[in-house]
Amino acid sequence: MKIFRILFTVLSISFTPSANAAQVSQVELSASAASQSIQMMDQRFDPIYEDQPYQATCHREVYDHTETSCHTTSDRVCHGGGEVCSTSSDQVCNSHGCTTIPRRSCHQSSESCTSVPRRECSDHSVYRTESYSCTKIHAVQVGQRLVKTFQHNVEVSVDRPELLQGQRLVIAVQANENQVSPALVSSFSLNMLTAEVIKVSDVDSATQESITSKILVHVDVSTAAIGKILSSTVQDLALSSAGIRMKLPGIAELSKDLTIAVNLTQRRTLFGSKTLFDDSIDSASLSLVAQGEDLMVVIPLDKMQIDQLKSKRHSLSISVSLKRPALRVLNNNDLSVVLDKKLEGALSDVVPN
Numbered sequence: 001m002k003i004f005r006i007l008f009t010v011l012s013i014s015f016t017p018s019a020n021a022a023q024v025s026q027v028e029l030s031a032s033a034a035s036q037s038i039q040m041m042d043q044r045f046d047p048i049y050e051d052q053p054y055q056a057t058c059h060r061e062v063y064d065h066t067e068t069s070c071h072t073t074s075d076r077v078c079h080g081g082g083e084v085c086s087t088s089s090d091q092v093c094n095s096h097g098c099t100t101i102p103r104r105s106c107h108q109s110s111e112s113c114t115s116v117p118r119r120e121c122s123d124h125s126v127y128r129t130e131s132y133s134c135t136k137i138h139a140v141q142v143g144q145r146l147v148k149t150f151q152h153n154v155e156v157s158v159d160r161p162e163l164l165q166g167q168r169l170v171i172a173v174q175a176n177e178n179q180v181s182p183a184l185v186s187s188f189s190l191n192m193l194t195a196e197v198i199k200v201s202d203v204d205s206a207t208q209e210s211i212t213s214k215i216l217v218h219v220d221v222s223t224a225a226i227g228k229i230l231s232s233t234v235q236d237l238a239l240s241s242a243g244i245r246m247k248l249p250g251i252a253e254l255s256k257d258l259t260i261a262v263n264l265t266q267r268r269t270l271f272g273s274k275t276l277f278d279d280s281i282d283s284a285s286l287s288l289v290a291q292g293e294d295l296m297v298v299i300p301l302d303k304m305q306i307d308q309l310k311s312k313r314h315s316l317s318i319s320v321s322l323k324r325p326a327l328r329v330l331n332n333n334d335l336s337v338v339l340d341k342k343l344e345g346a347l348s349d350v351v352p353n
Contacts, residue, residue: 026185027156029169029217035157042150042175048143058134061127070121081111150178151210160219163191171330173215178202182215184330192220192335194327217330225253226322226338234345239264239316241309241352243300246345248320252290258283261319262299266312267349273315277304282323309352316347 027036085106091098152175158164170186182195200212228250235247244262251258264277281303289296301308320343332339 024172024174026170026172029156029158029161029164029171031161031164031166034161035155037153037155038173040152040154040173040175040180042152042177044147044150044177045144046147047141048145049139050142051137052140053135053137056134056136057131058136059129059131062130064126064128066123067126068121068123070119072117072119074115074117076113077116078111078113080109082109083107084109147207148177149208150175151208152180153210153212154180154215155213156182156215156217158217158219163219165190169193169217171215171217178204178209178211180211180213180215182217182328182330187334188331189223189334191222192226192325193330194218194220194325195330196327218327220325221257223335223338226257226335229254229320229322229341229343230338232343234318234320234343237316237318237345237347239309239314239347239350239352241301243298243303244316244318245299246297246318248295248297248343250293252293252295254283254322255288255290255295256284257323259321259323260286260297260299261321262304263317264304264306265315266310267314268312276306276309276314279304284323311351313349313351314347315349318345319343 023040023042025038025040027038029036083106085104087102087104089100090103091100093099154173156171156173158169167188167190168186169184169188172183172185174181174183180197182197184193194217196216196218198214198216200214201210202212203210232248232251235249237246238244244264248258259280260283261280262277263275265273265275267273281299283297286297286299286303288298321341322339324339329335329339
């Protein structure tokens with residue numbers, strides 16, 4: 001099934017619903033215009049095919065000539081063998097005189113075999129490939145048939161417009177059959193923006209579907225707060241019998257917004273290193289302590305499902321990054337440096353103290 005869509009560019013947007021159906025529309029949100037509504041349309045088409053002839057080159061095998069091929073074989077010829085019998089006469093005498101009695105005797109003779117060469121010949125046909133013009137049939141798309149129309153009524157709003165601080169958000173809304181998805185057209189770097197798509201109603205029939213949706217743009221944590229991760233580092237990393245300790249300077253207010261990847265291995269003389277833990281931990285699940293602007297992190301052993309650490313050498317690697325929101329980040333391009341930042345630390349061949 002091939003899908004064709006109608007695409008219009010929306011040149012002007014007002015607070016009233018758009019009169020033109022479209023597959024992509026743009027809305028502009030601001031502190032004074034926190035909500036707008038648009039109407040959009042998408043269509044699904046099935047292709048219509050027709051069998052049509054076309055000239056092509058075909059190939060066939062035709063007789064060319066006959067060739068004779070010969071080869072030498074051998075026949076096995078045997079003589080003798082089997083049972084050989086002969087008759088002889090024995091003379092038997094008694095008081096009445098002598099008489100002659102025939103006696104038959106047999107023995108096995110050996111077989112004598114030889115190979116006699118023989119030449120065999122046979123004729124076979126030789127063919128060649130011949131090309132010729134021919135007519136073939138193939139399916140050609142000659143049109144399309146409208147299968148279903150999707151009508152969208154979409155309300156786009158921002159939850160905390162006062163945080164836009166005089167900036168405007170240009171949101172492109174795309175309709176893909178019965179789904180709508182937002183994308184940020186303008187740049188916005190003051191806060192993290194996430195989007196939530198809520199389907200309010202859906203009236204569906206065989207040929208038409210009418211959907212009412214809400215797209216709510218959330219103005220989340222400020223980039224000034226999450227940007228502090230760029231200047232932080234992993235300090236005072238230690239492994240003890242109680243767990244893992246470290247300090248993250250300057251990001252105390254991000255105590256609930258971090259993902260901590262941990263890889264802990266134990267060195268063994270036999271069988272190589274043993275991985276004790278290799279997974280990520282949500283900082284919100286830990287009891288973190290703030291010391292001024294610094295964040296003191298303790299990961300207890302039970303959080304890693306480890307009963308105890310042996311008095312052997314261990315290797316530890318840590319990677320701390322911002323936790324990705326469950327919702328789609330609209331201004332991911334503006335925040336990519338911050339969102340992709342990883343604070344890393346490692347210990348090699350240490351014995352837990």
